[in-house]
Amino acid sequence: MDRLTPAELRELFLFERLDDAQLEWLAAHGHIETREAGTPVLTEGDAATCFFVLLEGTVALCRTIGGQRIEVSRSEQRGSYFGATQAYLELDQPTYQMTVESITATSMLQFDADEFGPMIRTWFPMAMHLLEGLFWGMRNTQATVGQHERLTALGALSAGLTHELNNPAAAAVRATAALRERVAGMRHKLALLAQGALDPAELPALVKLQEKAVEQVAKAPKLSPLETSDAEDEVSDWLDDHGITGGWELAPVLVAGGLDVEWLETSLRPCPAAITGSAVYWLRYTVETEMLMNEIEDATTRVSTLVGAAKQYSQMDRAPFQVVDVHELLDSTLVMFGGKLGDVRVVKDYDRDLPRISAFAGELNQVWTNMIDNALSAMGGAGTLTVRTFAEDRNLVVEIGDTGPGIPPEVKGRIFEPFFTTKPVGEGTGLGLEISWRIVVNKHHGDIRVESVPGDTRFQVRLPLEATGS
Ligand SMILES: Nc1ncnc2c1ncn2[C@@H]1O[C@H](COP(=O)(O)OP(=O)(O)OP(=O)(O)O)[C@@H](O)[C@H]1O
Numbered sequence: 001m002d003r004l005t006p007a008e009l010r011e012l013f014l015f016e017r018l019d020d021a022q023l024e025w026l027a028a029h030g031h032i033e034t035r036e037a038g039t040p041v042l043t044e045g046d047a048a049t050c051f052f053v054l055l056e057g058t059v060a061l062c063r064t065i066g067g068q069r070i071e072v073s074r075s076e077q078r079g080s081y082f083g084a085t086q087a088y089l090e091l092d093q094p095t096y097q098m099t100v101e102s103i104t105a106t107s108m109l110q111f112d113a114d115e116f117g118p119m120i121r122t123w124f125p126m127a128m129h130l131l132e133g134l135f136w137g138m139r140n141t142q143a144t145v146g147q148h149e150r151l152t153a154l155g156a157l158s159a160g161l162t163h164e165l166n167n168p169a170a171a172a173v174r175a176t177a178a179l180r181e182r183v184a185g186m187r188h189k190l191a192l193l194a195q196g197a198l199d200p201a202e203l204p205a206l207v208k209l210q211e212k213a214v215e216q217v218a219k220a221p222k223l224s225p226l227e228t229s230d231a232e233d234e235v236s237d238w239l240d241d242h243g244i245t246g247g248w249e250l251a252p253v254l255v256a257g258g259l260d261v262e263w264l265e266t267s268l269r270p271c272p273a274a275i276t277g278s279a280v281y282w283l284r285y286t287v288e289t290e291m292l293m294n295e296i297e298d299a300t301t302r303v304s305t306l307v308g309a310a311k312q313y314s315q316m317d318r319a320p321f322q323v324v325d326v327h328e329l330l331d332s333t334l335v336m337f338g339g340k341l342g343d344v345r346v347v348k349d350y351d352r353d354l355p356r357i358s359a360f361a362g363e364l365n366q367v368w369t370n371m372i373d374n375a376l377s378a379m380g381g382a383g384t385l386t387v388r389t390f391a392e393d394r395n396l397v398v399e400i401g402d403t404g405p406g407i408p409p410e411v412k413g414r415i416f417e418p419f420f421t422t423k424p425v426g427e428g429t430g431l432g433l434e435i436s437w438r439i440v441v442n443k444h445h446g447d448i449r450v451e452s453v454p455g456d457t458r459f460q461v462r463l464p465l466e467a468t469g470s
């Protein structure tokens, strides 16, 4: 096997200033390996068994992200190293973190991780302690940050959602209680009918009338307040003319259901005059129950739309990496903000012709969440939030704009740093944009740009359109 001499090894930056005995050991334990152009050296996920030092040629370091192979870096520098680079850490069953491929014909010095690792530990005990501290420290930070990511998303979700769900849910409860009362009223009327207070022969006519009223409620025109009060006066008068009492109470209900004088005239004409009063009361119950049922339907539909949006937002039961329409993601995120938007005007300017893209949908939602959250807190409750999408240079661009005071130039260079925040203690962790950066740049190979002047701040997220499913 080809080997390097101690003198040659000393030339590699990694081994500079080692003593003769150490270089002897390296010379004896490392051998030269060669690869043809375009062949793999090692594969991500395999057991990390070898440590390599590049001697000649070019290698590419790649990582698989969301099923795609992404080139992370390239090296042609003699002495650069890769493979079992953490062999000295005594990890349990370590694996290669990247795939390395030879771009040109290469030669490398190869060490067995089982021999190389323990030797490093013996040679540099103090450095080992420092490295270990660094390694586990990083791991813990990453775990904390990961947890924070989930919590930010969850926090925005539950705050916005509980608020939004509360209104329709309360409306449905109220309407159901009212409906119960009206149904009891109708039962009472039915009992009267059964007791013969009304001629049973009139019953089919009443049922028919009721059906007509139900149809009318469904197509009741929306009236202006003025039109409404005019129509109510007319109906009231009509009721008076027909000797029906309680017009002031009946008229608003009938008008709301679209039963105006004209309708009452034509529909009640076939009814015997003796039962017109009963028929009108019967109609009132009909209109009321119909409207209450519509209200319940609207409220419960709203609830299930919200739950749908929450599912879309959190990407529950969805594959993490999938083909998505960013507009659906943006919409569901905006729904989650719901009540938190306050008096802020939201302008959506979507290019609906944009293709769908392959993405980590749940994580992109975190990006929008962070940016919208920043925009809202910059505007302090009033202003305009603009969410725009467009295509530019083979990128899909999502722009979140606000009319807040902007980002001061001295702050601008630091906003993506972890833990950088201008918010008071306890309000911001300064991780929002750092997390967004990692999601957009590292995971989606996109880009984030910021333009800011007082009154006009825009965060642009660029996501490459190629290499997507569409
Ligand atoms: N739309 C914006 N307008 C003005 N300043 C902004 C805007 N977005 C971000 N910034 C500035 O960038 C800083 C960092 O933002 P980042 O989202 O990373 O952290 P944060 O919002 O302070 O805290 P966190 O998001 O963790 O709750 C903010 O504190 C703020 O100074």
Ligand SMILES: [Mg+2]
Pocket: 370, 373, 374, 428, 431, 432, 433
């Ligand atoms: Mg933030």
